Amino acid sequence: MDRLSLVFAALADPTRRAILARLADGEATVNQLAEPFPISLQAVSKHLKVLEQAGLITRGRDAQWRPCRLEAAPLRDIADWADQYRRFWDERYDRLDEYLRTLQEQGPDTEEK
């Protein structure tokens, strides 16, 4: 699967987003990360694997602990991706938006919905 799809898929789960939020406060072990959730440790381990493959975390090794660290690069990627569409929500781009729509609507029907 492509990189962007992997990241979006990883973020499409509240548990995984909560894990990222926790990691924003600093590194944490699997047990620490699992503590707030009513699911098994193994389930959390799976979530971490998904986050790792999406490049959203990296895991080190400290004795028998595997400290997880947030990696923000993919988040920048999706922020940049969404920013492509900024003109569709940012009112400062309203005039440009209007202009583009007018350009495109020349043929089928000129009326606005």
Add this chain to the structure above:
Amino acid sequence: MDRLSLVFAALADPTRRAILARLADGEATVNQLAEPFPISLQAVSKHLKVLEQAGLITRGRDAQWRPCRLEAAPLRDIADWADQYRRFWDERYDRLDEYLRTLQEQGPDTEEK
């Protein structure tokens, strides 16, 4: 499912992101949207349903056509969400980042990985 998860899940598919890109150029019918893809019209219809339930598109009615229109609000939402983590990738926030990590690493081990 929560709103944000719906949006992320909808975006976790290249076909659906391509549909959104197409809609950035203006409204389009299902057939027009389906044309570039090597999948059936029904499959595209399903994708549109997913996008609609995520609030990323709205569909009108023009005779037997169902023109689709991009709705950017959820994209603003995910951009805002990602922006929470900006300090982890934006170099202008490096000092703050360092500071926060130092604060947090007081207990288990002070060494960096």
Add this chain to the structure above:
DNA sequence: TCTCTATTCAACCGTTCGGTTAATCAACCG
């Protein structure tokens, strides 16, 4: 060594996903 802790791997289970084909609905048009 034996044991305890931290974590992962393996197998399984029910649900969802992305696709298919076939049938149906909706609206125009002769």
Add this chain to the structure above:
DNA sequence: CGGTTGATTAACCGAACGGTTGAATAGAGA
């Protein structure tokens, strides 16, 4: 009306998902 076009719905299929339990691995420590 009947036929055609545009789009959705229904039923199905294999793969992936999110969870489980149980077994295995890695390292600390007595």
